[in-house]
Each structure stands twice: as C-alpha cells, then as structure tokens.
Amino acid sequence: MTDPILSVRGLEKRYGAFIGCTDVSFDVWPGEVVAIVGESGSGKTTLLNCISGRLERSAGEIRYRMRDGRFPDLGHLSEAERRFLMRTDWGFVHQNPADGLRMRVSAGANVGERLMAVGERHYGDIRRTAGDWLSRVEIAAERIDDQPIAFSGGMRQRLQIARNLVTHPRLIFMDEPTGGLDVSVQARVLDLLRGLVTDLSLAVVIVTHDLAVARLLSQRMIVMKGGHIVEAGLTDRVLDDPRHAYTQLLVASIPES
C-alpha cells in the first residue's frame, strides 16, 4: 500500500465560541476520490477550506505529501512551498465558476495564466497547451479568444476545470462543482470530471450534498453532521448499508430514479 497524499488528524475549526467542525480525522490516498457529504451547515465547506489552506484551523494536523516525499504539516511550509501548492500541485474547483475564473480575460488566457505562474514563457507553447485543454473539456477551439462572461454555466465550469488541471496537479478540492448547474448540464460535467479524474489519477476531495454525485465520483465517503464525522467508509458500503441513523435518513431521502 502506498502512503497517503493527505492526512488530517483531530482537525477543529471554531468561529468564536461556535464549532464549525471538530475531531475530524481521515486520509486521502493518491488517485482516490473522497466525498464529504452532509446537509447544509454540517461543516463540509469549513472542513474543505481548512484542508485547502483557505481558512486557518483552530487545532489539529493537516499533512501533505510533497513531490519530494516529505510529509509536512501545512502550517510548517515556507511561503514558496505554499505558493507552489496553490498554483501548481493543487486545484480548487468552486461551485460558482466566477470564483475560480477571471471573467473578463479570454478562455485561453484563463488557462495559460496558470502555466505562466509556473514559469512557462513561450507564447506559442502556452496557447497550444491552452487549446489542447479547451478541447479536453469539450470547448471548441474557436472560443479560445472569447471571455467566459460570454459562456454558458456548463462551459464556464468546464473552463474552470481546464484552468485547474493544466499544471498537472496531484490533489484537487471541489466544492459542489455541479451545484449551480441545470440537471442536464450537470450530467455532462460529471461525466467529464469522472473521465479526467480517472485518466489523470487525481486525488480529489469533493464536498457535495448530492449523494448521486458522491456515488458517481467517489470511492470513499465521509458523512458529516453538526461539525462531526458520523460515518465514513467505502462509498458503495455507506450508501447501500448505512450504519448511522443520520446516514440512513440521508440515503432514504434520495428520490428513487
């Protein structure tokens, strides 16, 4: 068995006296998709923001496997290492594409910008790579100079995915990546995500309140309630044989398809 890429131990986030999440421990292995599910207010986003370095934790450990094999706590990284993770080794797919894109620069520049941030300087290479990524996310080559403001919701989300993946990250955080899309558009984006995650062997931590999304994308699932993990396990096991009363309730509330 390989080593985990991410390890969380005893994580707690307090907002003043209020507990956003507490006593959270789990590991993520390379190439594995872990879904964090739970109803609104259960602490999913708090957890995701803490482990992706967007929110300061109150207590606990968050360790990440660097490319050189070291496994430091995120709090002990240098500023340069932190920047490397944010710009290169990690991705973050927001529910609202406008939070992860620059809406008034071209689609090609949105993708190319991440390459420039890792030192790519050759304009022709950047444009070619950006074009390749647009086609991987099924955006027509002739849209490369258009701004995402002119794109549909599904296209914007696919562009955000391309922008994240162009630097070959090893770990992607996703916050309800299909949450804001129409159902028909959701299916296409999910299908695309599933293919890319498999092809690129990405490790993913995805927050969703939609158990169908968790079923489709994840191998493992963490169920949260009131800031605590109430159940965790293989996605199929948790959904087919939920043990905690709260998970049973969540599963029972999925409409029959």
Ligand SMILES: Nc1ncnc2c1ncn2[C@@H]1O[C@H](COP(=O)(O)OP(=O)(O)OP(=O)(O)O)[C@@H](O)[C@H]1O
């Ligand atoms: N900045 C904040 N200050 C105070 N309380 C907060 C803050 N952010 C979140 N909370 C509280 O922490 C709890 C967990 O919120 P969080 O957003 O993590 O839940 P969630 O499961 O992601 O819900 P949703 O799906 O609605 O985003 C909620 O009760 C929320 O009101």
